[in-house]
Amino acid sequence: MAKRASVRWFGVVAGVIAVGVVGFVAGRWHHRHFGPATLVLPEIPLEAAASDSSDKFAIATGPVGGDVEGVFLLDPVQGELTCFVLGRRLGRPTPAGVGQVVAQFKTATVYDDLQITDTKSARLLMVTGISNFMGTSRTTRMGGAVVYIVDGSTGKFVAYGTPWNTSAYTSNHPQAGPFIKLASGSVRHPNLIRE
Template sequence: MVDQPQQADPRSFVRRRAVPLLAAATLASVFVAAYFAGQTHALRQANLNASTAGSPSDLSSPSSPTLPPGWKLPTLEATASASSEKFSMATGFVSDRAEGLFVLDHNSGLLQCSVMYPRLGQFLGLFVVNVHDALGTGKGAEYMMMTGMVDMPSSNNNPLASSVVYVLNTTTGIYACYYIPFNRTMMNANKPQQGNLVLLATGSADPVVDRDAIR
């Protein structure tokens, strides 16, 4: 009787192949983990060195960007406004060193611009006007107010602030623009000043369109 050749066991063949593959995968995983661990350590060390070399303000704000020497982020100068049922408030620059605070009383129509002198820390400039004269008044009238920049000729006889103030009667849609006769020379001399806000122009948010004029 002839002996038949023994067939190889497929499972033993797979086991012999799997052992070297698993060993190679394990070594690759070790090398990859070591690489990333080294990169993480280097990054932490670089951040630590940068923080140590920075100023105290940099340490308190770790999220602030690191800029090249001689560079700095631009600053933002902005005005603000807010309104309630009885009052409206806004701020606006009257010069390169001073800011005006505008307060409008909706009931009386009195608009006041108070200017703080930066050297003294006191409100020594005051300019007023009654907006009812230009915008009218009525039961339940409400107002909105904001400021804007202006570049008009100024002189000692006709001083002007850097801002104008806009007031809108939301009931009628009529608005007015006032400028502030603010004197920078008096502020530099720490002298108080006061006067009236001057009406510059008026307009309407719902004008009557003259169709014949635009044809």
């Protein structure tokens, strides 16, 4: 019985070694005649937007135009929304020493657009979305990001768009101006049935 088990194990080990040797020889032959094996995967462009918030600040990123991204900052204490876009030539230092900001957009206060008077109890949340608006003129059109802000206390929301001039960005000319209010409303209706 013990002799039979040792013969069986010898056969298994010899089989594994034989398969390994055959695989190695076949791989060397393939490499010599066809070159190294390569796996070519198609390129898949990825797009990502991120957001985070606290009681003191909210931040989100989103596409402004083409391959240009903006960072959107919301100050819940003041109710001020700001967007910064870095320039294409970051090698040049600015007085702040960080990078060249070529676009800055602001809104007076989101509390006015949300029709909120009690700013202490407001709980603002912010995310960005993507849209492809038709241009209003040849050079300036709406940017690709829509900024959505909602007050978690009241359910009121507002959506903003960013005007974007691609030729001004390409030529590294600064852009500034207000956000464009696209929509506002409330998600809490008196007739809404909740389960």
